[in-house]
Structures are given as C-alpha cells and as structure tokens.
Amino acid sequence: MSILANIGTILFIVIFFGFCIFIHEFGHLLAALWQKLHVEKFSIGFGKKIFGFTRNGVEYVVSWLPLGGYVSIPQLDPADIPKTEDGRELPVASPKARAIAAFAGPLFNILFGFLLAAVLWGVGVWRTPPASTCVVHDVPKILPLYNKEITRDDTIVAVNGIPWDKTLDDLAYDYLDLKEQLKLPPLDNLQPIEIEIKNQKGETKTIEYTPQPGLEWNAGLRKGDRIVAFNGKQLRKGYSELHEMHAYNGLPEATIQVKRAGQDDLIDIAYEQFPNPDYEDLGVPFFIATNPVALGNIIDGSPAQLAGFKPGDFILECNGQTVLTIHRFIESLQDPQLNEASIRISRNAEERTILLKLPSQDTPRTATSIGLAFNVIIRNIFKDSPAEKAGLEPNDKILKLNGIDIAEAAEFIKLVKEAGPNPIDVTVERDGKTLEFKGIVPQKSGNRHLIGVHLDDERAKVLVHLSPWEQFSEVFGQTAKTLGLLFKPLTSAISGEKTSKSQVKIKHMSGVVGISALLWGTIKNDGLRGGLSLIVLITFSLAFVNLLPFPVLDGGHILFAAIEAIIRRRLPVKLVSFLQNAFAAMLIALMLYITFNDFTRLPRFFKAFQMAAPPTLEETQQQANESQDANETESQNKND
Known part of the structure; x- marks a missing residue:
C-alpha cells in the first residue's frame, strides 16, 4: 500500500471505529437529557481538552484522542448517592429513567449499524460466490502439529538421518509416498521419529517428533471428495462456512457428508475435532479444501x-x-x-x-x-x-x-x-x-x-446486496454462538454434557488492537466496502455485548433498574458496589489479557493478510x- 493509502486506512479506522463508541455515548446523552438526568460532561475523544463550551449545565468538550468519547451521568450509578463533581447531592433517578438512559447507548449502535447496512445494501459488498459444496484437495495422513520445537518457519533437513529438504506440512500430506524413502513407521503403529530442522537463521537442531494420526484421513476423507453438509446442515457458503461450523461446533466430534465421484449416495464421515495450532487450537479442519x-x-x-x-x-x-x-x-x-x-x-x-x-x-x-x-x-x-x-x-x-x-x-x-x-x-x-x-x-x-x-x-467474487435485517441477523447469530461457546464450560459442568476440547475460548477474542488490525487487512483486501461491512459487524456486536446483564455494562444497569422496579426499593448499596467493583476488576483483567493476545498474534495476522x-x-x-x-x-x- 502507498503512503497515502496507509494514511487513508488509518483515518478510516480512527473515524469509523471511534464513531461506533461516540454514537453509543451520544445515545446515553440524549436519553439522559430526555429523562431530565443530570449530565456533567460530554466529550468527543479522550485526553486533554482542545476546546469546549457549557450549555444548560452540560460541559461539551473536544479532546485530543479521537477514539470515541464519553458522557458523565452521576445518577446512572446505582451504587451510591449521586453527587455532582462539586459534591452537591442529586435526587436518585427512577429505575425507568436509568434503564432508558442505559438502553439508549446500544440502541444508537444498532441504529447506526442499520444506517450503514442500508448503504451497503445499495452499493453491495464483494464476497466469494455462495457455494453449496467445497472440494477437498488433500488430507494429512498425520497431523502437522507445529509447536515450540518446530514452527512454520522451520525447514526439515533430515528425517531418521536421511537427508530431506521440505516442511512438516509436506511430511504430513505426503506421508504414505515418503514412508519407504524416510523409513517412517506405518500409520497403524506410529512411533517417534528423529527430525533435524533448520530455522530462518540457519541454525540446526535435532528433535524427537511423535506423529499424531490424521483423524480425518483415518475416518475416510479423501482427495476429490465434495463436502455438502456439516452435522446434517447443508452448506450454503462453501468452505468459509464449513471452517466456521468447525470452529463453532461445541461437540467433541464432527460429521460431514460428502459426494464422491462415481458414487450416487452421500457418505457420512465422522471424526474427532483436534485442536489446530495454526488457529490457536480451534477445532478447524486440517484437510485442505476450497470452493469449486x-x-x-x-x-x-x-x-x-x-x-x-x-x-x-x-x-x-x-x-x-x-x-x-x-x-x-x-x-x-x-x-x-x-x-x-x-x-x-x-x-x-x-x-x-x-x-x-x-x-x-x-x-x-x-x-x-x-x-x-x-x-x-x-x-x-x-x-x-x-x-x-x-x-x-x-x-x-x-x-x-x-x-x-x-x-x-x-x-x-x-x-x-x-x-x-x-x-x-x-x-x-x-x-x-x-x-x-x-x-x-x-x-x-x-x-x-x-x-x-x-x-x-x-x-x-460477486457483489452481494444483503438487506439491513439480513446483516443484523447474521451478526446477531454469530455473536450468540460465540457467547454460547464461551459460557459452554459452565453450562456443561452443570448439565454434564461432553464438550469439544477445541472450542471457542476467551483467548480467541479480539480487542481494540486485534479489531483495528482486522479492519486494516479487510480494507487492504476488500476496499472500503469490506471495511464498512466490518464496521457494521463491530457496531452491532458492541450493542449486543453491552446489553449483557453484567454489572458495569449497560445490561447490568438495566438489570439493576428492573429489579428495583419490581421490589419497589433500591438495592443495598454495599451489594451493588461490591458487584460493580468485582466485575470492573474482572473486565479490566479480561481486556488486558485480550490486548496481550492481540499483540502476540499480530505477526501471524499481518502475514495472513x-x-x-x-x-x-x-x-x-x-x-x-x-x-x-x-x-x-x-x-x-x-x-x-
């Protein structure tokens, strides 16, 4: 990308990503003013004030960091007696007023998302043509499990003392053809093998590598098979959908239905989903497949x-x-x-x-x-x-x-x-x-x-015109599946249901750094249409997550307000304060953990894009x- 293109991409990310946060806070502001709540300050951006003015008791400022904004509404906090910045006590807001003010933030995200979605409905978004099948190009006979000892950047220079100059992928996919040449153990009796590897610096070392059986190969999947369904659900978007279905499958086993040349009947192939190190241990396929x-x-x-x-x-x-x-x-x-x-x-x-x-x-x-x-x-x-x-x-x-x-x-x-x-x-x-x-x-x-x-x-690629409702439903479904899998260990512990050891976990979530990098890569590959499509996903997702009924989130404020409306009195201040402080600490720790993971995956992400x-x-x-x-x-x- 040229320097001007890079600057343009950065401005796009700052403006639109920041606007998703700004419109959220703007919703809180308008609802609070409508409900006659006391508003201290509304800021566009963060950090030191550039300029501002006061109107009807509200300080409006523009700050240096253009990454969204914030609004200060003391009466929205149910954990204490509301006070102004100078210590003056304010009347306790009604549960209805607090709930409306809290709900308005996510509502404005949804409205903004529908507005952008309507624009994309008109201009369209470039996507791979929807395919009802995908074609298997190769299936590994052993799993290419990269780890700390052997990475994707390493080259294998010898196997069992026999010179060879290829990669672990080559060994995994061509195992049967190489069996005699490299004196490899049979697939039905895999034993440790000696591998000499060379890294990018030219340094060599010898390790003992224990091959793991290719579960998809052993289940009967073969090159040339056409996959038409996953766990009984017909494919509509080809390999990208199949990849997503594997990642979101919370069960320990996957079953695909394939068509094989020369055979009329569908073949069911079931295999255990093994954590794939190339995808942060998600249970995505090891076999290579593409749309036809x-x-x-x-x-x-x-x-x-x-x-x-x-x-x-x-x-x-x-x-x-x-x-x-x-x-x-x-x-x-x-x-x-x-x-x-x-x-x-x-x-x-x-x-x-x-x-x-x-x-x-x-x-x-x-x-x-x-x-x-x-x-x-x-x-x-x-x-x-x-x-x-x-x-x-x-x-x-x-x-x-x-x-x-x-x-x-x-x-x-x-x-x-x-x-x-x-x-x-x-x-x-x-x-x-x-x-x-x-x-x-x-x-x-x-x-x-x-x-x-x-x-x-x-x-x-084809130009796809999805209606705003279709785009909203797509994001809602994806968010619901993600949240369901994040909480599945807890629900499974209660129900006793078996789960996959390769499902979506907290470590797979992305924060500001990861989302910004994804925006950058999407704009680079798919242009402004792709970038705006991702902004729609971000603003809808921001609304859904904020509506979760946890303290410190908007959904938590709504929950507290609803309980108070039912019991007709305020919740104990100490209880609410304890819950909010505990969840705030957990949220900060979670964001730090997610941000750390974002930085660690950036090199891999840049390479992928x-x-x-x-x-x-x-x-x-x-x-x-x-x-x-x-x-x-x-x-x-x-x-x-």
Whole structure:
C-alpha cells in the first residue's frame, strides 16, 4: 500500500471505529437529557481538552484522542448517592429513567449499524460466490502439529538421518509416498521419529517428533471428495462456512457428508475435532479444501456459451472426475479422441450436467478457445518489480496482455514467458474502471523473465446486496454462538454434557488492537466496502455485548433498574458496589489479557493478510525457478 493509502486506512479506522463508541455515548446523552438526568460532561475523544463550551449545565468538550468519547451521568450509578463533581447531592433517578438512559447507548449502535447496512445494501459488498459444496484437495495422513520445537518457519533437513529438504506440512500430506524413502513407521503403529530442522537463521537442531494420526484421513476423507453438509446442515457458503461450523461446533466430534465421484449416495464421515495450532487450537479442519472452480465470464459465441454455461457457475466434475483446479480441468480436455465433455456444475445451489462440444484438435484447447474466462487477480506485487514500477496494484483484475484476452493465470504466465525481455502491455480492471499499462519490461530472474506479480485465478467474487435485517441477523447469530461457546464450560459442568476440547475460548477474542488490525487487512483486501461491512459487524456486536446483564455494562444497569422496579426499593448499596467493583476488576483483567493476545498474534495476522512488505524478485528467484513447472500446470497461486 502507498503512503497515502496507509494514511487513508488509518483515518478510516480512527473515524469509523471511534464513531461506533461516540454514537453509543451520544445515545446515553440524549436519553439522559430526555429523562431530565443530570449530565456533567460530554466529550468527543479522550485526553486533554482542545476546546469546549457549557450549555444548560452540560460541559461539551473536544479532546485530543479521537477514539470515541464519553458522557458523565452521576445518577446512572446505582451504587451510591449521586453527587455532582462539586459534591452537591442529586435526587436518585427512577429505575425507568436509568434503564432508558442505559438502553439508549446500544440502541444508537444498532441504529447506526442499520444506517450503514442500508448503504451497503445499495452499493453491495464483494464476497466469494455462495457455494453449496467445497472440494477437498488433500488430507494429512498425520497431523502437522507445529509447536515450540518446530514452527512454520522451520525447514526439515533430515528425517531418521536421511537427508530431506521440505516442511512438516509436506511430511504430513505426503506421508504414505515418503514412508519407504524416510523409513517412517506405518500409520497403524506410529512411533517417534528423529527430525533435524533448520530455522530462518540457519541454525540446526535435532528433535524427537511423535506423529499424531490424521483423524480425518483415518475416518475416510479423501482427495476429490465434495463436502455438502456439516452435522446434517447443508452448506450454503462453501468452505468459509464449513471452517466456521468447525470452529463453532461445541461437540467433541464432527460429521460431514460428502459426494464422491462415481458414487450416487452421500457418505457420512465422522471424526474427532483436534485442536489446530495454526488457529490457536480451534477445532478447524486440517484437510485442505476450497470452493469449486468458479467461472468469471463466458466469451460470446464460444462453445461454452452455446452449451449453456453462465458466469458464476461452479465446475464440479468433468467426465465423472472431480475438478480440483482450472489447470487440471483444461488438461482433462486435451484427449484427441474426446469430442465433447460432460460437465457437472452447480448454479444457484442446484446441480446440473452440461454437454460441452470441444474445438477440433486443429485449435488449441485452452480456456479462451473453449470460452471459459476465470477471474485472474493480482494478489500481491513484489517489491521493486516492473509491475510495481508500472503502477499495477493488488486486487487488479487482469483482462488482456498485448491485446490478448486472459482467461486464466497459466495463460498470462505463458505469454510473459514468450515475451522474454520485450515490453508488454497489460490491461486491468480496477474499481470498475479499465486501465492500460504500456511498456512493462519483464525483468530476468534465473532462467526466465518476470514482471513480479502474485496471481490467483480461483477466487471469483460477486457483489452481494444483503438487506439491513439480513446483516443484523447474521451478526446477531454469530455473536450468540460465540457467547454460547464461551459460557459452554459452565453450562456443561452443570448439565454434564461432553464438550469439544477445541472450542471457542476467551483467548480467541479480539480487542481494540486485534479489531483495528482486522479492519486494516479487510480494507487492504476488500476496499472500503469490506471495511464498512466490518464496521457494521463491530457496531452491532458492541450493542449486543453491552446489553449483557453484567454489572458495569449497560445490561447490568438495566438489570439493576428492573429489579428495583419490581421490589419497589433500591438495592443495598454495599451489594451493588461490591458487584460493580468485582466485575470492573474482572473486565479490566479480561481486556488486558485480550490486548496481550492481540499483540502476540499480530505477526501471524499481518502475514495472513500479506500486510508485510512483499519480497524482492531477487529474494524469490530461487523459489521461482524451482516452482516454474508447477506454476504452469497445477498450482492455484502463481508467481509471475
């Protein structure tokens, strides 16, 4: 991101995140004035006062730190005789007045959320197309359990004294293929193995590693399976929903329903959810899966258009075989004896079969000649690369290269390779506008030429227009599930119900630091629409959490007021004071704990959102040379 873009993102976070807090306090202010409660001060921001004025006995100030604001309402506190700052006693407010003033804060958050949600309803939000299934790409035979001794940044240089230069992931997923070569124990009798690892500093050490069985593999899940349901619930949003369902599953076991090529009946696969260290020990899957390949566009007059394909269709199977990647799909059509292909697709959550007549062998069978166009997206720009100097940016959609339509990333890679050191012209789509970048000179790196872009052609997105109520219901449901799981250890202890050892816990919560980082990453990847969508989630969530019936929260004030209204007298001051002080101490400790966790996960978070500075071409030269063949055939993410 440029300096101006960074400044703009910071301003967005400060203004909108702060406004969620400001509007909450503003709700308290208006309700307190309406109920004729005494208001001491209303501040926009925190810290030292910049300027202010007093009106009708209320001091209004603007302070230096623009991170929300606060309002001082002495009569809202049920724990003592209300007094002004100068010690003058105030009349005790009625339970009704206190409840209205307390409820107004969350209410204004909800109203603000509905206002923003209405804007997003009109302009839409970019999301991955809803998919009723997701495709399994690989299943680990042993669990890749990274820990303090072996981390994701480490490389395995030897196993059982046998030289080997890969990662724990490679060992986990390719275990059966490596069994003889590395003298590994059989899966049904796993024993400790000796691993020599090298860290990023080049330091080596040997550890004893005890493989844990791949629970999903042992349960029968296989590459190419299509997952359609989780615990009996049909998927509607593909892999992202499946991932969330695993995380929010409070049961010790998960059951998925899969379709397997060549079989008509659904297969039930049940396995224990094991804590995944890559996701802070949540019970999310270890297997690799994605949404099916999605079509970005259909070329007019092409065989694909004549066959009936439409943009947004998901390609599930080709001639009875599961389609894992675009490249494998195109490869499967190269048989010269093949004149037509039976393609199984999903459209609007319904599956159907389309017969595609293929071009003759005189015409190369590429995505373009067939008429299937995929969204070729720039996911990252390498530092000091020709692409960066030309002005290309992450999230640009590549349309043409030297006037040739680009249907898939492999095609772009091939054309750049053929261009060699000669200048190329690249046409992209950015924020709905078509831009052309001329005269980009590829830079030599190893034995090939690159322009320095990281491509992805399998993440098609569509503009979704969710109504304000749908957005509200989505956040409410997610918040309710989270709170339910946080309190599940307590409720399970009472009921005796068994729970998962990998469910959502307090350590998975995020505070101001984590939410700000998430906002930053969302804006970087999804633009202002994505940022505003997250603000809607934040302001709704702020309302729901504040309505919890705990002392010091708005819900606690409402609860105390309701009890007083029922018993027709004030609660004992000492009891209320004790409860408020105890919960305030617990809340402060909780926020410190959450903030500490936020800081510890920031490096991992930045890496996930590719927020760190991209590597230079020189830094990636060796990797690019080693992965050249894979990039042109079956890799989903490609470096060019």
